[in-house]
Amino acid sequence: MKIAYIGLGTMGQGMVHNLLKAGHEIKVWNRTAFDLPETLAGAAPQNTIAEALSGCELVMVCLTGPDAQKAVYFGEDGIVAHIAEGAIVADATTTDPELTRSISTAIAERNATYLDTPVFGSKGEAWAGKLDFVCGGDKNAFDRLAPVLEPLAATVHHLGPPGSGAMMKLVGNLLVAAQMESLGEALSLARKAGLNGDAVMGVFDVTDYSSLLIRNVGRATLAGDYAPSFYLRHMLKDTRLVRAFAESQTVSVPVTTLIGELYAAADNKGLGDRNASAIHAMLFELSGLRESSD
Structure with missing residues (x-):
């Protein structure tokens, strides 16, 4: 299939890599031009969105959030202006549901179809083809898209209408x-009390409150590894989106509000370009601890 891929951040590069391995013909465009790494050999970089979309029946998108979407969809050289009739747009951006529905309407007015297809997982899952896709939009279009997602996905879910x-x-x-922040508090308490980190993780591995996040991130944090697979500044953006969405539904999210403020504090401390787990480094500091247990 001829696919245009818009957005070559950490997640986008992993997905393009797997689409190429699956034999698709990929044209790519990124808001910031850069030389493609060898891992994306075979993808064809384009100078404009119009060039990227030309001749493609599927457009896949993965951007940093709502502001980037507005620029990429509604700009003079935007997707809405150049999408072909009958094409499908599949957008993995984590964003505002109301904006999602606005984009869907604008794409429909061009006789094309928009699917919101955000993912759970980060850098490792993107490159391994183990993302979990949660999708909204027309079911017939979703059924056409699903086979394309197979080499990218551990699971694929259709949730309902656009948004x-x-x-x-x-x-x-x-x-x-919530898990990321509470894990930081738990590790702070365990370290300050003098518990052995390996022993703590051994318990975390087997208890009913465990999760893949707790197991993997917990070990990385104890080793002082905050290399970004999902930037802290993006987690801050997401907590703000959650709060706005909750407000639109008149749902109270007091703990999420507090966690968002903690992420804002961590970003203000210069941790925004580290992994989202770098909030643990701030919590350790507040507890009088070093960044790692080493």
Whole structure:
């Protein structure tokens, strides 16, 4: 299939890599031009969105958030202006559900179809083809898209009409943010009390409150590894999206609000370009601890 891929950040590069391995013909465009790495050999970089979309029946998108979407969809050289009739747009951006529905309407007016297809997972899952897709939009278009997602996905879910995938992504990221922050508090308490880190993780591995996030991130944090697979500044953006979405639904999210403020504080401390788990480094500091237990 001829596919245009818009957005070559950490997640986008992993997905393009797997699309190429699956034999698709990929044209790519990124807001900031850069030389493609060898891992994306075979992708064809384009100078404009119009060039990227030309001749493609599927457009896949993965951007940093709502501001980037507005520029990429509604600019003079935007997707809405150049999408072909009958094409499908599949957008993995974590974003505002209301904006998602606005984009869907604008694409429909061009006789094309928009699917919101955000993902759970980060850099490792993107490159391994183990992302979990949560999708909203027309079911027939989703059924056409699903085979393309297979080499990228551990699971693929259709949640309902346009905006459903975007909403599910924010529901899930509420839990991600809560686990990340509470893990930092738990590790701070365990370290300050003098518990052995390996022994603590051995318990975390087997208990009913464990999760893949707790197991993997916990070990990385104890080793002082905050290399970004999902930037802290992006987690801050997501907590703000969750709060806005909750307000639109008149749902109280007091703990998420507090966690968002902690992420804002961590970003203000210069941790924004480290992994989202770098909030643990701030919590350690508040507890009088070094960044790692080493």
